Amino acid sequence: MSQGKARVISTELLSNSEAEWKRLVKTTYIGQDGVTRTWEHAERTTRPKGSDFDGVSVIAILEKDTGREILLEKQYRPPLDKICIELPAGLVDKGETAEQAAVRELKEETGYVAQALTTSPIMFNDPGFCNTNFKVVEVSVDMSLPENQNLKPELEENEFIEVFHVKLADLWDECVKWEAQGYALDARLASFAKGIQIAKKYGL
Amino acid sequence: MSQGKARVISTELLSNSEAEWKRLVKTTYIGQDGVTRTWEHAERTTRPKGSDFDGVSVIAILEKDTGREILLEKQYRPPLDKICIELPAGLVDKGETAEQAAVRELKEETGYVAQALTTSPIMFNDPGFCNTNFKVVEVSVDMSLPENQNLKPELEENEFIEVFHVKLADLWDECVKWEAQGYALDARLASFAKGIQIAKKYGL
Numbered sequence: 001m002s003q004g005k006a007r008v009i010s011t012e013l014l015s016n017s018e019a020e021w022k023r024l025v026k027t028t029y030i031g032q033d034g035v036t037r038t039w040e041h042a043e044r045t046t047r048p049k050g051s052d053f054d055g056v057s058v059i060a061i062l063e064k065d066t067g068r069e070i071l072l073e074k075q076y077r078p079p080l081d082k083i084c085i086e087l088p089a090g091l092v093d094k095g096e097t098a099e100q101a102a103v104r105e106l107k108e109e110t111g112y113v114a115q116a117l118t119t120s121p122i123m124f125n126d127p128g129f130c131n132t133n134f135k136v137v138e139v140s141v142d143m144s145l146p147e148n149q150n151l152k153p154e155l156e157e158n159e160f161i162e163v164f165h166v167k168l169a170d171l172w173d174e175c176v177k178w179e180a181q182g183y184a185l186d187a188r189l190a191s192f193a194k195g196i197q198i199a200k201k202y203g204l
Numbered sequence: 205m206s207q208g209k210a211r212v213i214s215t216e217l218l219s220n221s222e223a224e225w226k227r228l229v230k231t232t233y234i235g236q237d238g239v240t241r242t243w244e245h246a247e248r249t250t251r252p253k254g255s256d257f258d259g260v261s262v263i264a265i266l267e268k269d270t271g272r273e274i275l276l277e278k279q280y281r282p283p284l285d286k287i288c289i290e291l292p293a294g295l296v297d298k299g300e301t302a303e304q305a306a307v308r309e310l311k312e313e314t315g316y317v318a319q320a321l322t323t324s325p326i327m328f329n330d331p332g333f334c335n336t337n338f339k340v341v342e343v344s345v346d347m348s349l350p351e352n353q354n355l356k357p358e359l360e361e362n363e364f365i366e367v368f369h370v371k372l373a374d375l376w377d378e379c380v381k382w383e384a385q386g387y388a389l390d391a392r393l394a395s396f397a398k399g400i401q402i403a404k405k406y407g408l
Contacts (some may be wrong), residue, residue, distance in 0.1 A: 043283075068406060122282075129285040186327070195401075
């Protein structure tokens with residue numbers, strides 16, 4: 001298997017009829033002034049019927065002797081043609097709760113076995129652009145479990161994920177460094193990091 | 205002018221040829237295993253030529269006698285058919301810096317006159333779904349300026365934005381309450397709030 005740098009070869013416009021995973025939608029709506037207008041947005045085609053959310057992000061904080069560290073991933077993302085730094089995450093399967101999706105995705109992507117602790121409200125990624133959303137699930141990881149000492153991820157054949165962790169308290173400074181090194185930052189991770197930075201700045 | 209609740213009337217699939225503001229793209233790329241694959245994603249059509257970012261989010265913290273408060277907006281979002289709670293934000297105009305966009309958008313949407321303090325790295329909203337991104341600009345607001353005592357927003361004719369502020373330290377609890385009240389939460393705001401909550405939880 002050759003190991004090279006992932007990269008884009010070409011791009012083309014994609015019609016809704018050919019698209020399998022995404023679609024473009026035009027909404028006709030009445031604004032609060034009573035005027036009828038239209039709005040364009042993008043959607044996933046994968047949200048399970050009856051579900052009000054697409055996926056989950058996972059906050060897994062590892063309690064190490066040296067302090068708390070947060071579990072992160074590096075993954076090549078074709079839309080950006082960059083390696084992106086993100087929280088573990090994934091789309092929810094039909095019939096699955098957010099907590100089940102979080103525990104499953106964490107095991108598949110990182111090999112860590114965890115227990116769900118808290119689940120956030122639904123968060124919408126870019127409300128003027130798309131309707132895509134997710135819930136943030138905080139999980140606890142028992143480092144003494146054999147599975148968590150000998151990690152066995154279960155990645156898809158087209159998934160290449162590098163798992164790593166950094167000190168939670170340093171997360172914002174690390175984000176700034178990562179961008180300087182040429183990585184792309186996932187906004188859900190970077191906004192979370194910014195919240196930690198602001199909390200520290202103002203002694204909240 | 206009738207004042208009613210904004211709501212969706214109908215939705216339809218939108219082809220790229222008809223779409224003005226968004227488009228669907230198919231990327232052919234070589235993965236790090238050397239295998240050629242494709243990936244679908246959505247993009248804005250509005251990113252200024254030569255710009256590497258689409259827009260800005262604004263963190264405006266007001267220093268009140270009762271403590272620090274963060275400036276927020278409620279805005280009906282047709283893709284969600286909900287009123288969404290968000291940071292002030294907007295797309296960047298051609299030739300404008302992130303700081304200029306932030307100060308301009310804040311004045312237009314809220315009436316507040318501010319000065320840019322810090323600018324974040326680029327943050328990507330949903331890297332497997334789209335290439336859309338933004339920078340977070342922290343601004344300072346001098347409450348003693350006459351313009352900031354007698355606010356005059358400059359909204360577009362199809363923009364209806366309610367401006368308000370909440371205690372920065374309470375932001376996460378407020379997010380949880382807002383979802384219970386039926387509002388949608390913007391992920392950039394809610395992830396930021398989660399960071400504050402986690403920093404407080406772990407005494408960072």
